Amino acid sequence: MIRPSPARRALLASIVLVGASLASAVAPPAEAVTVVPFSRPLSIPKVLTGPNITLTARLADVQILPGAKTRMWTYNGTFPGPTIRRPTGQTTTVTLVNNLPPEAGDLTLHNHGNHSTPENDGQPDDRLAANGGGQVTYTYTGTEAGGNERGATQWYHDHRMGLTGRNVWMGLAGMYIIDDPADPQTLPKGAFDVPLMLTDRTFDANNQIRYNPAGNVGLTGNRILVNGVPQPYFVVGDRKYRLRILNASNSRSYTLALSNGQAFTQIGTESGLLPAPVKRTEIEIAPAERVDVVIDFAKKLGQKIVLQNVAASGSLGQLMQFRVMRDLTDNSSIPSKLRALPTLDATSAVTRTFVLSRSRTTGQWLINGLAYDPDRIDAAPRLGTTETWIFKNGSSSNHVIHLHDVDQQLVSRNGVPARPWERMKESWNLAIGETIVLKVKFTDNLGKFVFHCHILEHEDDAMMAQMEVVP
Ligand code: C2O
Ligand code: CU
Numbered sequence: 001m002i003r004p005s006p007a008r009r010a011l012l013a014s015i016v017l018v019g020a021s022l023a024s025a026v027a028p029p030a031e032a033v034t035v036v037p038f039s040r041p042l043s044i045p046k047v048l049t050g051p052n053i054t055l056t057a058r059l060a061d062v063q064i065l066p067g068a069k070t071r072m073w074t075y076n077g078t079f080p081g082p083t084i085r086r087p088t089g090q091t092t093t094v095t096l097v098n099n100l101p102p103e104a105g106d107l108t109l110h111n112h113g114n115h116s117t118p119e120n121d122g123q124p125d126d127r128l129a130a131n132g133g134g135q136v137t138y139t140y141t142g143t144e145a146g147g148n149e150r151g152a153t154q155w156y157h158d159h160r161m162g163l164t165g166r167n168v169w170m171g172l173a174g175m176y177i178i179d180d181p182a183d184p185q186t187l188p189k190g191a192f193d194v195p196l197m198l199t200d201r202t203f204d205a206n207n208q209i210r211y212n213p214a215g216n217v218g219l220t221g222n223r224i225l226v227n228g229v230p231q232p233y234f235v236v237g238d239r240k241y242r243l244r245i246l247n248a249s250n251s252r253s254y255t256l257a258l259s260n261g262q263a264f265t266q267i268g269t270e271s272g273l274l275p276a277p278v279k280r281t282e283i284e285i286a287p288a289e290r291v292d293v294v295i296d297f298a299k300k301l302g303q304k305i306v307l308q309n310v311a312a313s314g315s316l317g318q319l320m321q322f323r324v325m326r327d328l329t330d331n332s333s334i335p336s337k338l339r340a341l342p343t344l345d346a347t348s349a350v351t352r353t354f355v356l357s358r359s360r361t362t363g364q365w366l367i368n369g370l371a372y373d374p375d376r377i378d379a380a381p382r383l384g385t386t387e388t389w390i391f392k393n394g395s396s397s398n399h400v401i402h403l404h405d406v407d408q409q410l411v412s413r414n415g416v417p418a419r420p421w422e423r424m425k426e427s428w429n430l431a432i433g434e435t436i437v438l439k440v441k442f443t444d445n446l447g448k449f450v451f452h453c454h455i456l457e458h459e460d461d462a463m464m465a466q467m468e469v470v471p
């Protein structure tokens, strides 16, 4: 095994004390700083739109909480990293430069949701950007199955073997949006199309973070950040806004609802627009999932509406506040038909079943009884064929199964046909005892790709498997 042993990983984790003196990190946390809810404005990450992008991984002191800045591992000095926004069908290169301190080691960059070839997929042990200024250039063609890749809300993050949880926790994540002229153009755009990245972190008395997962169950933080800001407010107009919500947390799931009981209009998932909009008053979002929603603030002028997380209480239940303070005209609309799903072959070539479980002896998370082994191929689908993949959660925890390379269509969940908001995705939350049946078509790309649980402490514990698309 190339990945560090659990003991080695625990040691690595315990020595990651970024920005905190050893003494203060060892001392019991003193009084943590108070955040007055909705006292700071939402921040919108810088947007990069050019064809050749550089992301430099480096230390930066970021203003997250009031008072001392938080030393983080960042892309280009901010958390979240810049939002990359590119038209579909056009080639984009992203060059990762690794200027992090030695304890970060080598890095990879995965464009999550993108249809990348294996060498451009940022796999856990492949084409590493060496610590000390090493760099790797990833090329994305923006094409899929003979056409343009579908418009989608993707994200990029580090994917290093056994260390993804640490590297993402320290700050290595950002959003990547593909704009697609084949999507309806009347949806809210420009300043009314807003990415929201949800993360949770725990800070010490000096406002510093450290990665201490204390086992493999999954690390949660005691504060929730939206675009890196604790409980921000966002001044909006009395019109429709498109919010592309990403759960970039290591392990926490959220259940989103609006404080006035109003419904979201969900228009998309990880894999782009839905066939038709769906109204939902509560939306669960697990790690790595995205929900693309429209909220209409028409006739709400003067109101304050809170985006809640009804899965938790106290400050964890109040994510951000919309202040409807601007009188605007709304020239946007949501068409009743958005985007048809690609058609897959009616018959599948092969059916494969994967059971998610936990070792009774070691407590390790497993897929079909096995931990990840980069030298083992767990599935070898043929290029151009459609297969049925079944995932069963036989463990006592939820998991979020994510497949690289291509999107998947849901046939059924627990025997019930796919609900309208989850017909095509690439990250799937499975509650205890659940079973999903997926159809997957393997287009364009030959070679090896991973699939894994996106609870990052499970992934790093080797709850990952590998497919090889063969001719
Ligand atoms: Cu977002 Cu394999 O990862
Ligand atoms: Cu991915």
Ligand code: CU
Pocket (backbone or CB within 6 Å): 365, 398, 399, 400, 453, 454, 455, 458, 459, 463
């Ligand atoms: Cu898991």
